[in-house]
Amino acid sequence: MRTIAIANQKGGCGKTTTAINLSACLARKGRDILLIDLDPQAHATMGLGVAVQDLKKGTYEVLMGSSSVTDTLKPIAEGFDLLPGTVMLSAFEQKLAGQPGREDYLKNAFQKIEKAYDYILVDCPPSIGLLTFNALRACNEAIIPIEGSFFSLWGVGRLLDMVELIREELSHEVRVKALCTMFDGRAKFSREIAEDVMNNFKDRCFQTVIHVNVKLKEAASFGLPVGEYDKRARGFREYRNLATEVVEDEGEVRVEEA
């Protein structure tokens, strides 16, 4: 089972769009996917057509141990389950402030998951706090969506510091990979920034680049992954390619964990 955090504290860089569409495309390839919405703003949940305000429980209750994943999840499609986010998640950090073991709540929840998923993906909020820490602590991999602007790499440095801290203090390895998102071919420096990311991350950067594609935004408004909304959309093609790259890593990941 591969566990992948989708993380970047920068707002609006495509975490949720990646979480939704990579999950959907992996499910289309026959993998069994659980997507966990770890953001109190619950946009992954809304982007998959779930009415957040009607939910009695979600990821928060699972983290606090008052509900199981099986009882809380929403089936989205064949091979695609969602653990929905709710605003209760905004209480998590304050509630557990200073408590020992507060970084292990998601990891502990993973250990109680009954179904043998192929992939668990975690959509993180735009902050570098306790929720993101839990995701990096629990997952073996992280995808960092990087939107093409000048300061994107600067902020990523701080996220990589957290990964390093987790490696040293908790002896937990997170395999990180960068993904260029919202790429705008017409923007000056778009190419320079993408090259900058690729030089910094080298083979830790996906070959697939996700371009700006209004269909990705429209699909979310309909509560659909882009492939359900417009099969001919560039965004669908690119997230399918990303899913192919992720699946191709399977051999490599298994070797590393052996």
Next chain:
Amino acid sequence: MRTIAIANQKGGCGKTTTAINLSACLARKGRDILLIDLDPQAHATMGLGVAVQDLKKGTYEVLMGSSSVTDTLKPIAEGFDLLPGTVMLSAFEQKLAGQPGREDYLKNAFQKIEKAYDYILVDCPPSIGLLTFNALRACNEAIIPIEGSFFSLWGVGRLLDMVELIREELSHEVRVKALCTMFDGRAKFSREIAEDVMNNFKDRCFQTVIHVNVKLKEAASFGLPVGEYDKRARGFREYRNLATEVVEDEGEVRVEEA
């Protein structure tokens, strides 16, 4: 003196771009502006060409009372000062968790500002926590940049709940105005969403709509407000129009406060 929080917990909806360019355009109109970067990610600071990693002090030290605004600010241009953000701001919420009066730190800092600014603008982080609460507590007005996608209004509801809470519990009135940002004329529903915002906010919505304009993103990469980067950019024209609308409100605001 008008005090305006630029707030919306949604990531990447144009808060920082609005904070930078509205400040710059108001300064061009001869107003004396202080822009306060209240985001630990300090993108307003970087977007104005200040090297955040070299700063010994910033907004955090001013909030905690260990440095004055005068000693901490960076002059950016004629009539345009910046109180720079630093990563220290990420400690603010945890440090003051549970402490009485923790929502008044920015308000108290305002009272110690020596210079008679015409406007203080505050760039908020993408979260609905203690920093944003401080901004709404300290400011008399708020601009809510709303990016055109389906769930934008849903999240804004929670921010408006915070405004309502502050009105009831602290008897403090924040005059809120919505700003449609990153408007993409080619996107289906872009128009519907903008109309939705205008119907919800009525005269509490700016007439000016900020369109997607790559020059806004490029200018920030150069550490410049867009008007310093490309005078012919649509983004410059639109933020100038926004500044005109804000200034036109001056009569109205003065009447309300009398």
